[in-house]
Amino acid sequence: GLTDIGLLIVVGEETDSTGAKMANSLKVGSDFIIFGEPTENKLGIAHKGIITFKITAKGKAAHSAFPQSGESAIEKLLDVLQRIRALDFGKDPVMGRSVLNIGTIEGGAAPNVVANSASAEMTIRSVLPSKQILNKVKTVLKKKVEIEVLTQSEIQKLFTVPDLDQVVLPYGTDIPHLKSFGKPLLLGPGSFLVAHTEYEKIEKRQLLEAVKIYKNLVRKLLK
Secondary structure (H helix, E strand, O other): OOOOOOOOOOOOOOOOOHHHHHHHOOOOOOOEEEEOOOOOOOEEEEEOEEEEEEEEEEOEOEEOOOHHHOEOHHHHHHHHHHHHHOOOOOEEOOOEEOEEEEEEEEEOOOOOEEOOEEEEEEEEEEOOOHHHHHHHHHOOOOOOEEEEEEEEEOOEEOOOOOOOOEEEEOOOOOHHHOHHHOEEEEOOOOOHHHOOOOOOOOOHHHHHHHHHHHHHHHHHHHO
């Protein structure tokens, strides 16, 4: 049988890629690495970049009966979020448009108090360089509104092999953080369309099909 292969399992893929970054520092020296993200068993040829950042607005607390004596951080944040939503983050002929998701919003102390602080965290699945995306966001920030970049990675063009159905993926992966493991391939059972939902699943048919595909793929790569 084949022995010149290994299995890598990491933590933190959905947050800060801590596991991938730590594994990358080990300098294993492999030639190829296959990422088992859900691609419906098609071979990914590229995926979007990803930028996650936090916008924080500062205000001045006051009694809601006399709001003019304060400064609402929530209103500032809402204004900035509306401006960010109106920005054009670019389009790629292969990967489509960049996509913005405002994932969390928090702020304020009570309904009868003018909020002195408010923040929102969001992710952009980008088809432009991260620096270009962030520069666009910074143009719409107001006074007392700051940005903190939480994670970022660039567009990934991936290694491919013939005789497999191919697909461009709209999501991000740990691929940018595992460069020392060789040329990256992206293929796995399941669909990202049900990821992060209560219906997240992998069909048995696709799982069994993936076993055969992985076997053939590894044999090709080891030739």
